[in-house]
Amino acid sequence: MNAALQLERVRYAYPEAPRPALDGVSLEVEEGELVLVLGESGCGKSTLLRAALGLVPHFHGGRLEGRVVTAGLDTRTHRPAAIAARAGLVFQDPEAQLVMRRADHEVAFGLENLGCPPGELLTRTEEALAAVGSAHLSERQTGTLSGGEQQRIAIASVLAMGQRLLLLDEPTSQLDPVAAEELLALVTRINRDRGITVVLAEHRTGRVFAEADRVVVMEAGRIAHQGTPAEAASHLAGSAPWLLPPVTQAFAAAHRTQLPLTVRDARRLAGAGPPPTPAAAPTGRTPAIRVRDLHHRFAEVDALRGATATLASGTVTALVGANGAGKTTLAQVATRLLEPDRGTVEATGLSGYVSQNPAHHTLRESVADEVAYALRNLGVPAGERAQRVERELERFGLGELARRHPRDLSSGERQRLAIASVTVMRPAAVILDEPTRGMDGLRKLALAEMLRGLAAGGCAVGVITHDIDFAAEAAQLVTTMARGRVLADGAPVEVLAHGTFFTCQVGLALGCTTIAEAAGRLGPDPERVRV
Amino acid sequence: MSPLPVGLLCGALIVGAVALSNPFAIAGCALASTMLLWSAPPPRRAYVWFAAWSAVLVFVVNPFAGVQGLTPVWTGPKLPVIDTQVTQEELVFGLAAGLRLFGSALAVAAFVRLADGDRVLAAVARVAPRSAMIAALASRLLPILERDAAGLVLGARARAAQLDQRRHAAALAGPLLGLSLERSMALAEAMEARGYGAGPRTVTPRPPLARTERLLLAVAIVATATVAVAIPLDHYRYYDLLGDPFTTVGLLTAAVMTACGCAAAVLVRHGARRS
Numbered sequence: 001m002n003a004a005l006q007l008e009r010v011r012y013a014y015p016e017a018p019r020p021a022l023d024g025v026s027l028e029v030e031e032g033e034l035v036l037v038l039g040e041s042g043c044g045k046s047t048l049l050r051a052a053l054g055l056v057p058h059f060h061g062g063r064l065e066g067r068v069v070t071a072g073l074d075t076r077t078h079r080p081a082a083i084a085a086r087a088g089l090v091f092q093d094p095e096a097q098l099v100m101r102r103a104d105h106e107v108a109f110g111l112e113n114l115g116c117p118p119g120e121l122l123t124r125t126e127e128a129l130a131a132v133g134s135a136h137l138s139e140r141q142t143g144t145l146s147g148g149e150q151q152r153i154a155i156a157s158v159l160a161m162g163q164r165l166l167l168l169d170e171p172t173s174q175l176d177p178v179a180a181e182e183l184l185a186l187v188t189r190i191n192r193d194r195g196i197t198v199v200l201a202e203h204r205t206g207r208v209f210a211e212a213d214r215v216v217v218m219e220a221g222r223i224a225h226q227g228t229p230a231e232a233a234s235h236l237a238g239s240a241p242w243l244l245p246p247v248t249q250a251f252a253a254a255h256r257t258q259l260p261l262t263v264r265d266a267r268r269l270a271g272a273g274p275p276p277t278p279a280a281a282p283t284g285r286t287p288a289i290r291v292r293d294l295h296h297r298f299a300e301v302d303a304l305r306g307a308t309a310t311l312a313s314g315t316v317t318a319l320v321g322a323n324g325a326g327k328t329t330l331a332q333v334a335t336r337l338l339e340p341d342r343g344t345v346e347a348t349g350l351s352g353y354v355s356q357n358p359a360h361h362t363l364r365e366s367v368a369d370e371v372a373y374a375l376r377n378l379g380v381p382a383g384e385r386a387q388r389v390e391r392e393l394e395r396f397g398l399g400e401l402a403r404r405h406p407r408d409l410s411s412g413e414r415q416r417l418a419i420a421s422v423t424v425m426r427p428a429a430v431i432l433d434e435p436t437r438g439m440d441g442l443r444k445l446a447l448a449e450m451l452r453g454l455a456a457g458g459c460a461v462g463v464i465t466h467d468i469d470f471a472a473e474a475a476q477l478v479t480t481m482a483r484g485r486v487l488a489d490g491a492p493v494e495v496l497a498h499g500t501f502f503t504c505q506v507g508l509a510l511g512c513t514t515i516a517e518a519a520g521r522l523g524p525d526p527e528r529v530r531v
Numbered sequence: 532m533s534p535l536p537v538g539l540l541c542g543a544l545i546v547g548a549v550a551l552s553n554p555f556a557i558a559g560c561a562l563a564s565t566m567l568l569w570s571a572p573p574p575r576r577a578y579v580w581f582a583a584w585s586a587v588l589v590f591v592v593n594p595f596a597g598v599q600g601l602t603p604v605w606t607g608p609k610l611p612v613i614d615t616q617v618t619q620e621e622l623v624f625g626l627a628a629g630l631r632l633f634g635s636a637l638a639v640a641a642f643v644r645l646a647d648g649d650r651v652l653a654a655v656a657r658v659a660p661r662s663a664m665i666a667a668l669a670s671r672l673l674p675i676l677e678r679d680a681a682g683l684v685l686g687a688r689a690r691a692a693q694l695d696q697r698r699h700a701a702a703l704a705g706p707l708l709g710l711s712l713e714r715s716m717a718l719a720e721a722m723e724a725r726g727y728g729a730g731p732r733t734v735t736p737r738p739p740l741a742r743t744e745r746l747l748l749a750v751a752i753v754a755t756a757t758v759a760v761a762i763p764l765d766h767y768r769y770y771d772l773l774g775d776p777f778t779t780v781g782l783l784t785a786a787v788m789t790a791c792g793c794a795a796a797v798l799v800r801h802g803a804r805r806s
Contacts (some may be wrong), residue, residue, distance in 0.1 A: 053745060059720055084726035095675065097721035098716060107733045112653075113726035121735045157725065203689040337688055353689040358681070359684035359713075374690035407709060423688060489683050 003069070004165045004197040005029040005041045005087075010066035012047065012056055021047040021056075023221035025066075029143035029199060031164070034191045036208060037201040038232075038243045040216035040440040042410055043052050045201035048218070049167045052199065053089045055082040056130070071475075072164055087165035088158030092173050092438060094150035103153050104129065104138040110161045128160035129153075132186055136186055146323050148179025155186065159196075166190065168200045173438045176322045176466045177502060184208045203440055206245040206505050209233075210261035217243065233259045242441030246469045246505040249519035264267050266509035270522060285312035288350060288429035288460030289334050294343035303329040304340065304483035311460045313348075318465045318471035318492075319431075320502055321481035327464045328356070330481065331431040333464075349428030354418050356434035356464075358411070367409070368402040369391065370417060370485050375467065390504050392424040396450070412443050416450075423454065430454070431462035436470050448474035471503040472496050472513035532802065533737070533744045534646040534654065537759055540567070540751035541642040542793055547788060553767040553781030554627045556788070561634030561791025563754070568637045570796035571644035572685040572803070578640035585631035585636060593625030594618070599770045616760035624769040645799060653734050679710045743802035747795055753790040757784055 009029045013020040019045050029035050037045050043207075050056040054075035057064045068075040071086035088110075091097045099270055107125045116124065129135045132152045134399040137145060142153065145466045151171050158166055168187065172180035191198045202208060209215070215232035217225040217240070225235045236244050237252035238258060244252065245526045247266040251259050258267040260383075289311040293343055296304040303326045311334065319327050332338040335351040355361060364370040371392050375385045393399045401409060415435055422430055432451075436444050444467070451474050455461045465471050471478060472492050479489040480502060488495055492513040496504050506518040544567070546562040568575055571715025607615035655662060683703045684694055694703075740748065761784040766775045 053724055055720060055724060059723055079728075080723045081726050081729035084724060084729065087697035089724045091717070091721060091724075093717065096717040097724075099718065099722055100649045100652075102649055105735070109727075112732050112734060113729055115729075115731050115733050117735050118733050121733065124733070161726070227640070332685070335689065337685055353685075355682060355686050355689065357682055359689075359706075359710055360682035362709075363683065363687060363702060372686075373692075382801070425691065463639070469647040 002031050002489065003028050004031045004033070004071060005199065006067070006275065007051065008067040008069075010064065010068055012051060012064045013062055016049075017062070020221050022051060025221070025223055027216065027223060027226070029165075029197060030131045031197055032190065032191070032195045033212045033213045034198045035200070035210060036212035036229075036438060037199060037218060038205065039201075039224075040243075041222075041326070041412060041438065042239070043218040045218055046169050049199065049201060051075065051159045051171050052165075052167055053087055054078060054083045055089075058176040071163075073189050081113070084110065084163075085161065086163055087167060088161060088163040089167040089169065090151065090154045090158060092170045094147045094154060094174060095239075097154055098142045098150060101141055103140050106153055107157045107160050110157050116159060124160050124162075128156040131190075132156045133161055146470075147174045148176070148183060148323070149312075151175065151179075151183055152186070155183075155190075163196075163296035165197045165199070168198065169199055170203060170204070170438060172202065174202050174434075177468055180204060180466070181207055181339040183212075189370060191263070191301060196263045197243070203438070204467075205243065206247075209245045209248070210265075212383055214492040227491065228257070229261050233261060240442070241443060245507045246515060247518075248507050250510065250515045251520035251522060253515055254522035255524050256522060260509075263496075263505055263509045266505075270510055271325070283530040285314055286348070287311065287346075288313045289348045289462075290343045291330070291334050294330065294333055294340045294345070294484055296326075296333060296338065296340050298329075302484055304333065304343075306487050307343075307481070307484060309334075309479055309486050309489070311462050312454050312477070313428065313460045314458050315411055315477055316455045316461045316463065316475045317477040317479060317489075318475035319462060319479050319481060320466070320468060320471055320496075321487075323466075325481040326484040327434055327481050329484075331433055331462065331464055335429070335431055335455060345408070350425055352427035352430040354422050354430065354435065355424055356437065358418040361421050362406040362414070363493065365405060366402065366405050367398055367417055370406050371398075371421050371424050374421060378425060389425055392420045396420040411438055413476050415439070415447075419450070423459070429460035429461065429462065434466065436465055436467045437464060444470050447457055468496060468502055469504045469506075472507065473515070532645050532647060532747070532799070533740055534642075534651045535740070536744050536748035536751045537642055537646040540747065540791070542753055542794075543751060543754040543758050544638040545635045546577075546786070547754070547761070547784070548631045548638070551758070551761050551784065552627075552764050553765050554623065554630070555781045556761060556765060556784040557630045557634065558629050559785030559788035561630045561637070563788045563795070564634045564637035564641060564790075564793035566642065566796040567641040567799070570799035570803075571641055575640070575644065578637065578644075582636035582640070584635045588629075588635035589632055590625040590629035592622040593628055594737040596651050597621050597624070599624075599659075601771045602773075607649060615648070618775050620769050620771070620773055623773055627769070645787065650737060651675075656732060657734065672711065672718065675714055676707065676711050679714070680707055683707060683710075739804070747798045747802075750791050750794045750798065754788060757787045 007025050010022050010023040010025045011020055031143055039045050047056055051068050058079050070083050072084050091509040098106055100109050104125050107120055107128050111121050111124055129138055132155050134152045137149055172183055184207045184432050190196050209229055212229055216223055217228050233244055233248050241249045243254045247263055248259050258269055260269050287310045292308050294304045294307040307330050321327050331353060333340045334345060335353040337353055339356055364373055369387055371389045393402055451461050475492055478492050480487045494506050496513055504513055508514050510518045510521060512518040512521055544560050544564050548557055551557055594617040595613050599612045600620030602619040604619050605617045627707055683706055761780055764780045
């Protein structure tokens with residue numbers, strides 16, 4: 001077998017970075033392999049993929065030591081534009097990577113850059129669109145496509161160029177569960193049917209972990225482990241279980257020796273345990289926000305069509321649904337950032353909204369000033385303001401970063417800052433819009449803890465999320481939406497454990513919603529207990 | 532739509548608005564531009580506001596900037612630099628100048644909203660690849676930045692900011708600039724990852740003009756011919772005394788340009804419905 005990608009003792013630091021992003025990485029990917037790269041945010045996964053295409057160091061600058069050979073081209077002597085003929089990279093943000101306005105022009109863009117003969121351009125474009133099941137999107141404007149459709153177009157653009165190595169950098173981080181599942185199935189199919197080598201960095205490991213030929217675990221710029229999925233599961237169970245699929249995490253938490261990688265295996269291994277005790281939905285809590293029969297229309301789209309919902313004090317409520325279901329509109333109307341066309345909004349106090357892009361909460365020059373911004377707008381006196389800012393910074397672990405510029409923070413720190421900049425107002429209710437985008441498992445657990453802490457303080461916490469496993473872990477109530485209406489609400493086990501797509505992995509396998517519940521139900525190995 | 536008929540029609544409207552002198556002919560071009568923009572997909576309001584306010588500004592400033600005309604309407608106190616004698620000729624010339632600006636701005640807006648940006652870029656890339664890259668970045672980034680600006684406003688309002696206050700609105704300019712730099716870096720990286728700059732480019736063969744586009748091309752040719760014929764025949768004068776605007780050339784040009792604008796608008800709407 002030939003190597004599709006070779007990294008030899010690669011060490012790389014971004015310009016002015018205090019520590020290297022890649023620190024002595026050696027990796028060889030064979031042709032036709034599907035390699036899954038795992039690791040916490042900031043461990044070097046994205047840098048590894050950029051190094052494979054030569055964007056590091058040619059585009060980003062910095063100093064690269066060692067050697068990267070991609071499809072036979074040494075990145076030290078070949079620029080990314082030349083390597084692009086043999087390897088393609090799909091980025092995390094679907095919107096940021098689309099260059100052209102129309103889908104078919106977007107797919108043809110790379111071919112045109114490589115000087116593909118005009119006679120072949122149309123055929124290859126149409127073939128690539130058909131290969132990713134998007135031929136019907138050919139004439140659509142890229143700006144009007146959903147995130148999942150945009151990622152499919154990005155993959156089609158790579159396939160059209162005839163590249164044999166596909167690099168994907170968290171391609172599902174902004175997609176709803178259905179779109180994410182479809183995309184990962186497509187990637188697996190491309191690898192299996194067409195023999196295209198795939199290197200995939202991904203946090204949502206539930207569906208793809210068992211499909212990988214090899215799992216590479218990265219830690220602080222180094223490769224901490226690499227092996228088959230089963231070997232990686234055994235390795236991670238003791239060191240970083242949050243990187244594993246939720247069902248595997250449940251078995252690891254129950255100290256089982258056999259770790260399933262899929263829902264099917266989990267069901268088989270679980271056997272007939274005691275039926276789960278469903279956690280009842282909290283009752284008797286005061287509604288902090290109550291909305292009734294909300295209607296709202298944007299241009300030609302009915303975003304809300306009679307939505308009725310309640311956000312209770314002291315409770316974390318997850319709002320789930322497909323892209324375009326109306327979740328964000330509902331949150332913005334409920335927090336009075338948008339006026340509904342029809343319907344009523346009742347709130348017991350101040351309501352806060354944390355946007356899905358933390359950069360939209362970055363208006364000031366320092367972290368402390370950012371948190372103080374809302375208080376200044378509310379006219380809080382300087383003395384009290386300083387005390388409240390200090391307390392909020394400590395609460396969110398940002399105390400030491402108070403003087404830093406918000407843009408210099410990591411993505412996780414930016415997310416915490418965005419939340420702190422709203423909760424400092426002490427709202428009766430706060431709604432967070434997609435706070436887990438691009439977050440690794442450990443940070444999600446910390447966020448879930450943080451949200452439960454907020455709720456314990458009496459705040460009504462709403463969280464809009466595509467991440468069903470996170471919703472199951474964090475929320476005490478779950479509301480599902482579709483086409484501008486609320487479909488169901490109740491305890492997570494009622495809503496999430498028995499669905500088809502909007503359901504968590506441990507729910508599918510074991511009928512529970514959280515990993516702790518599942519571990520409690522499983523218990524240790526039956527053989528071990530008998531001994 | 533194909534940039535050819537849209538570009539030809541918008542070009543005729545711009546040249547007509549700028550080079551014709553009869554007020555009715557200019558008004559005809561401005562009306563045609565308005566009709567064309569009305570038929571384009573939204574957003575349109577921002578363009579109309581910008582064009583209308585610019586036109587009003589020109590109309591208001593012109594009488595105080597020029598010292599021409601023999602029919603005074605109002606005479607104010609003597610001031611340095613500013614001409615405080617307002618004449619009927621200056622007012623009509625200001626109105627015509629405002630209409631010129633309004634018509635040209637809306638014709639440009641109609642082109643931006645109607646012409647297929649990708650085909651325009653492909654055409655530019657043949658002669659100036661570097662400029663095409665900058666244009667690609669700008670055309671892709673503008674709508675994204677529009678959404679970012681809305682996001683920043685939302686983020687500020689979520690923190691109790693009253694954005695009708697000018698200082699708060701100005702405070703968003705810096706963060707928006709920062710975001711735009713991050714966005715442009717990401718887009719430039721994506722373009723490089725797709726082989727932009729690898730060598731000589733080819734261009735996807737474009738399909739032939741559709742029936743609606745062919746009809747629109749015919750309308751554009753009529754508009755272009757009308758402007759080409761009318762310019763040398765149009766001798767309307769504003770100074771020292773206003774001429775008679777009811778000339779055959781002026782009225783005919785106005786009628787033809789308005790008819791072209793209406794026909795183009797109907798064709799564009801019809802084309803959009805069919806697609």
